[in-house]
Amino acid sequence: MPSPSVVEFEAHRSYLTAVAYRMLGNRAEAEDAVQDAWLRYSQQTGEIRDTRGWLTTVTARICLDQLNSARVRRNAYPGEWLPAFVVEPDADPADRAEMADQVSIALLVVLEKLTPEQRVAFVLHDAFGVPFDEVAAVLDSTPAAARQHASRGRKAVAEGQVRHTAGLAEQRKVLTAFLAAAQDGDMRTLAAVLAPDVVAIGDGGGVVRAALRPVLGAERVARFFIGLVSHRLAGVTDLKVEPVLVNGSAALMLSGAHPDGSRLLVVVAIAVDEGRITGIYNQQNPEKLVLGDFE
Template sequence: MPSATVDEFEAQRSYLTAVAYRMLGNRTEAEDAVQEAWLRYAQHRDEIRDVRGWLTTVTARICLDQLNSARVRRAAYPGQWLPTYVVDPDADPAGRAELADQVSVALLVVLERLTPEQRVAFVLHDAFGVPFDEVAEVLDTTPAAARQHASRARRAASDGGIRHTAGLAEQRKVLNAFLMAAQSGDMRTLAAVLAPDVVAVSDGGGMVRTALNPVFGADKVARFWVGLLQNKLADVVDAKVEPVLVNGSAAVLLRGVRASGEQLLAVLTVAVDDGRITGLFNQQNPEKVLLGDL
């Protein structure tokens, strides 16, 4: 394989992975899709004029096929589905700059509600500026139909969106206040940091007992988390709460010791708007937590 061909592809890898991850919500599946795109690229390099455009189209088609297959798998998934968490240290400002373009869990949760065609059109056009004639080629439809898919996705994302506008410092402050109040059972403070329409989603993947349905509303969410921290984790000793970043947003990683030994208990990240938590996303499926250099 000529080194120039390899170099051309590697120059696009991080971009393609970002596209695929927004479509699939799973880092491993995204990397697999990009690797499949590489194999096709290596076979057809001599026929390609626009490298990025060709690779974007091929990667998106691979993701569309996976999304259609995933709809069947996720329909049988036990409980709620959250994306794979990419967990990084709560780094210094220079390190965080590298994570600035990561997509939040809150947005991935919203994208999960879209049809595969809507998700592909929304990600390609709205997130990466791909023209609708190229989106139509991916979807094997007309530019007008591709535009309609994106419009419906945009409307669905707006209507069902989980507001997440706060900067990292505010996210940390609100998350810490929430944890302290939940651990102490201080319902008044909890009420102050939870938005009235807050939603809490937990993913145990059938491996860990957790809420099978989303919990809505400040009062129910507050009671659920107080109960979780004070009762369901009562058998945990030497609990540790580590500040981390998940997809570039503030989060905490919970570890503790049970009879079976030390284990990762959960990774919690939040969506924050106007000083209040609008979404709590609790990943307890250990197979969907990718740890960086922690």
Template structure:
């Protein structure tokens, strides 16, 4: 009975933890820790009247500890950091429902810039409607202070998030136009689908060369991607692109084999607004692509 009750809440808890941590692996560990605490609480005879609320609060506390310890690791991370993508098939009818429940990479990227306290407050209140009194208990502060963390976090999100308003059909159209132009080296066509303030971020985790800094601006991003595709055509064989969903949005899985035998594996996704790409995200870190390999 205890297991059944918990398993009913597991998808919700995974959604909470992933939004807070940006890593499916870390989210699963956090939820498993929540399960152990729940099991101990039940064995101790604790009276848990609101199971979802209790588990959400416990998961929030666990994630807060992870975020605080992760700040040191993230500061020492080699190059740019991107969340671990949630990749699913584009042709799976069930994904049309699932994608509405996903959180975009554009949002996760800017959530990463918040303090742990701001991130917990924003995610719990704005995404899951947890009252500030309960958030205050998670953060061990007053409700007024919890509101302030949420307010500051929202402001940072509004100012820092890449514009991303296009529906899935427009995302796919713009992404395909971008890749076609990049593969042909057509800088004029590339510029036509890039917003003037576009940003390109690649995460290689220090294992795959992805550039240590974000690339800013229409011209620089266009030249970078045209050069990248030109280099891929010279250095890799059997290069294929497969349309996928990345966190519920349009994306592309790029695979192939380098001349030295190394595998080429990249998950590409974009943020799109007003018919143009505002951000390009390239996840190349093998440690964050395990779910892609296993799918």
């Protein structure tokens, strides 16, 4: 029989993973943070009156430490940074298990632009309703300072988040139209499925060639992807394009082999609002592609 502490901790694991994932933007790092919280919990000898609250504070502190240590690495990261993609086969929600830590790539991208304190305060208070006195304990600050961090984070998210309101069926429809127009080299049709303020971000991690800066605007993004299809994919053999899901949203996975024998693997996730694509996220860094059931 597992000890009561194990049973109680496991009752909170999915919640803690959801908290950590929003803070770190990486599923594996989030799970490691939660496991670290378990080790600290299992070593406690005193009474813990509020297990969920205690574990939330400990997990958040672990994440805050990771965010602070990651700032230097992120500043030196080659090109744009995108969160790690967890790729699943495309299926209706009823046909797959719901993920407690499901959150859009569009939100994770803008969360990355917050300071560690803003991100922790915003996630804890706005996403999970943690009171500011408890947020302050995580940040080692006053409740007033914690409130200010959350307010600044909230404002940055509201101003910077790419609009993503469409349901899965609409996302699939728009993504299919986008792919067909790009493959046909139809500039006008492709631009028509893009919002005027669309942004395209690629992450190659210095390992795979990718745009070093975001591409902005419908015309520039359309031209970029038509060029990508006509030049970068022209010599690829065994090219396979599959509909997939990334964090519950419609996406495409492109795989094949380059003429030099190297592997092509790109996952293109999108954000959609009012029938048009508002954000395109190309994850090409192989270290940030977790293929789940595809592996």
